[in-house]
Amino acid sequence: MPKIVFVCTRNRFRSPLAAAILKRELATHKIPGEWIVESAGSWVHDLLPPTPEAFFEAAKRGLDISSHIAQGIEALDLDSIDLLLVMEQGQKESILTDFPKLIDRTYLLSELSGPAFTIPDPYVSKEPFSEIAQEIETLIKTNIEKITALSSRKKHK
Secondary structure, three states, X not given: OOXXXXXXXXXXXXXXXXXXXXXXXXXXXXXXXXXEEEEEEOOOOOOOOOOHHHHXXXXXXXXXXXXXXXXXXXXXXXXXXXXXXXXXXXXXXXXXXXXXXXXXXXXXXXXXXXXXXXXXXHHHHOOOHHHHHHHHHHHHHHOHHHHHHHXXXXXXX
């Protein structure tokens, strides 16, 4: 049962949307097997629900994120993660500094398509929420086969 975890900063916009989008894509493509898809934050202080903007972007896509509550990456069983997809280069570096055993399982979501780039936090960058959500959705749809292949590899402990 492959486990995929998306990570953003506070686990309230980008990563919960990414997890919901991937769950939908796995079902839409009828990819066999049982999949565990979660999200976490690299800087979570409060266990809060998604932001209003996340709810709005999810609803536009027919996704339900109402049961999501933010959690920090440190709350996860790291050995059970088959693929960790992060939004920013700084997150990747920080995670690999704190959890070096994840090196062969951690990627920027964008690097699955070619040269890596940061998917900015719209609360910091002030970029439109809709554009960030669309970027995440496009990257997941375009790379569904890579995501499933990477997460199905044997883990190196």
